[in-house]
Amino acid sequence: MNTATTAPAEDPSPRDGDVIPARAVTPIGPQLEERINAIIAANTSYDLGIALIDVSDDAIDDAVHEYGVPSGFVAASTGKILAAAALYHRVESGQGALTDRLGSSTAGVQIRQMVQQSNNDSWALILGVLGKQGLRDYAAGLGIDYDRSVNALTPADMARILALLHRGDLLNPQNTAQLLSYMQNTNYETLIPAAVPPGVAVFHKYGLLSANLHDAAILAQEGRAFVLVVYTRGRGLSDMDARAAVIREVAAVVSEALF
Numbered sequence: 485m486n487t488a489t490t491a492p493a494e495d496p497s498p499r500d501g502d503v504i505p506a507r508a509v510t511p512i513g514p515q516l517e518e519r520i521n522a523i524i525a526a527n528t529s530y531d532l533g534i535a536l537i538d539v540s541d542d543a544i545d546d547a548v549h550e551y552g553v554p555s556g557f558v559a560a561s562t563g564k565i566l567a568a569a570a571l572y573h574r575v576e577s578g579q580g581a582l583t584d585r586l587g588s589s590t591a592g593v594q595i596r597q598m599v600q601q602s603n604n605d606s607w608a609l610i611l612g613v614l615g616k617q618g619l620r621d622y623a624a625g626l627g628i629d630y631d632r633s634v635n636a637l638t639p640a641d642m643a644r645i646l647a648l649l650h651r652g653d654l655l656n657p658q659n660t661a662q663l664l665s666y667m668q669n670t671n672y673e674t675l676i677p678a679a680v681p682p683g684v685a686v687f688h689k690y691g692l693l694s695a696n697l698h699d700a701a702i703l704a705q706e707g708r709a710f711v712l713v714v715y716t717r718g719r720g721l722s723d724m725d726a727r728a729a730v731i732r733e734v735a736a737v738v739s740e741a742l743f
Contacts, residue, residue, distance in 0.1 A: 560691030
């Protein structure tokens with residue numbers, strides 16, 4: 485006679501005294517929101533739009549957290565990341581190669597110049613290959629409404645692009661690593677990179693055009709990673725230093741809270 489019995493199913497719910505994993509809740513919470521909103525409230529003479537996404541290995545919340553002005557910004561040179569991704573994607577789809585001649589160099593070199601040195605001539609050459617409609621179609625495939633003639637992106641749009649890049653959902657591993665490498669040691673490291681503590685890697689693209697000053701970055705350290713985008717619109721060069729200081733302040737607050 486078989487007398488074996490089935491053990492009762494274990495109750496997975498936590499009991500008093502159980503240790504809850506530290507990542508059971510997203511670190512992008514009310515306290516950080518309060519600190520970011522305080523910075524925005526203290527700087528009402530210009531528009532600030534901020535977006536944050538948790539892209540850590542163990543992230544449980546991949547939502548875009550938005551603060552301040554949600555739209556209406558000219559992307560300036562942050563839009564070069566979208567163009568770079570589109571050209572890499574074109575090559576990955578079998579349309580050309582990074583070694584193809586483009587201008588006085590190759591397509592691959594022009595991508596590096598466009599991203600790392602923010603070279604506008606390189607950008608123009610790459611846009612010539614992609615075409616306005618081609619770039620618009622690529623962005624639409626990512627769920628982003630983008631018109632190159634306006635070059636408008638919301639902080640949330642830019643954050644989503646960087647999140648896709650970091651997760652490897654935009655490009656193959658080789659091109660992902662290459663593009664990220666071009667987002668370090670750039671010709672303008674005085675915004676988000678200047679405010680992040682040692683040990684936190686920063687991959688970023690700044691934008692500066694007339695009244696627009698932006699920085700869009702991936703911050704990463706030992707499996708923890710966050711996308712931080714700060715867009716600003718002010719009067720022009722007269723308040724650029726003040727807005728640069730605000731971008732650094734936001735980056736410092738976010739870094740302190742998340743790392």
